[in-house]
Amino acid sequence: MIELPSKFEKKILEYPEYSYGVTRIVVTMDDGNEFSDVFVAWGKEIVKVGSSEDVPFDPLRIIDVRRQ
C-alpha cells in the first residue's frame, strides 16, 4: 500500500469525502505536473489513480494536494 506523506493527512481529512473514508484529490508534483483522480483512503492511503490501482508518481515528490 502506497501512502502519501503524513504532512498532507490533516489537510486531506478536511475535504468532503467521495465515498465512505475516501477523498478524491489532485496532487501537484515538484516538477509542476499534476495528477487528478487520486483516491485516498483515510487521508493517507492511495487506493487508486483514475481507474488504475497503479500509482504513476512518487508520493515523496508531491508538494501539494487539493480537493477535486
Add this chain to the structure above:
Amino acid sequence: MKKRLLGYVLILGLLISSPLRAFISPDPEGHVASMDLYSYCNGDPVNAYDPDGRFGKGVGSGWNGSISSTDPSSTAFYAGNLLGGIWSGEAIGIQNGLGGTVHSLTLGNVSGAFGSDPNSFEYHSGRVGGAALGLGVAIGTGGAAYEAVGGGAGLSSLYASASANALYYAPAAVSVAYNVGNALSGESPIGALEGSAAKGTGQLVQTEFAFARGASIQTPGVTQTGEIFVRVGATEASTAIRAGSYAMPEATFNALGRNPAVLKDALDIPGSAPQFFRYIRPPAGTPIQRGIVPGGEFGGVGGHPEVIFPRGIN
C-alpha cells in the same frame, strides 16, 4: 447634497455615473454595512443600481413582496432582491425560476448585518457575521455553494447557533431555506426546517451535494431527535465528522457488528479496514443525506444504509 463632477453625481457620499445611473464608488458605510464595499450593487455597479443609497437592485428584482429571478446566479438575486427585501423590513419571497422549480423563503421583519463574498470558491467562505440587532440575517455567497448564516442575539452568527437564520443556495438551481425566521418567530429549528406555517419560516428543500459520490439513493433531510450514527475509520482522526463525511445509522452498525472486515465490505471502503469508531449524536435538525452504499467501486458489496453530513458536526 449633490455635486456634478464630470458626468457623475455625488449622492450621500456615493459617486454615481449620470449616464448609467449607477453608483461606481465604494459603499461609504464601509465594512460596517458589508464585508464588500461594492456589495450594495454586488460588485457590479453597471448592471445593478441603488437609487436610494441602501442596496443595489438588479434586473427583475423588487423591493418587497414576492420577487423572482430567472437566473439564480445573478447578482440581483442576492444583492438586490434578497438584501433589499430584508432591509425593507417586510416579508419577502424568493422564487427561483430556473427549471421551473420554485422554492419559497419567507423572512419576517428582520434587519441585520450582512456581507458577501461572491468571489470565493471556498464552501464555507460565505459565512459572515451576525445580526446587528439580534434578529437579523447574515448572507454570504460562495462559489460551489451558497450559504447564508445569521441570527443570534447580537453575536456573530454561527451555523450551530440554535437561533441562526440560514439560506443555502446551490448552483444546481436547487435552493434551501431553513431556520429562516427562527430567531424572530421563536420557532424551533425543526419547525422552520419543516417549513411550518409559522411566521417567518420557509419551505425546506435541501440541496444534494455534488461533492460526494453519494449513496445510490440520496434523500436530503435532517436528523431527528435522538438519532445516533456511527463513523468508523482506520485511524482515530478519520472518525471525525467533517463537512461531507459519511457515517451509518447506529442500527446498521449494530447489525453489522464490530468486525473490521465486515464493515469494510459492507461500506465498500478501500484501504485499511476500519479499527476505530465514534458515536455521533447530532442535534435534531442537522442537515443529513441518507442513502444506500452503492458497493462495487472498491470491492465491497455495499447495500447498507449510510448517511452524509453535508455540513459536518461541530
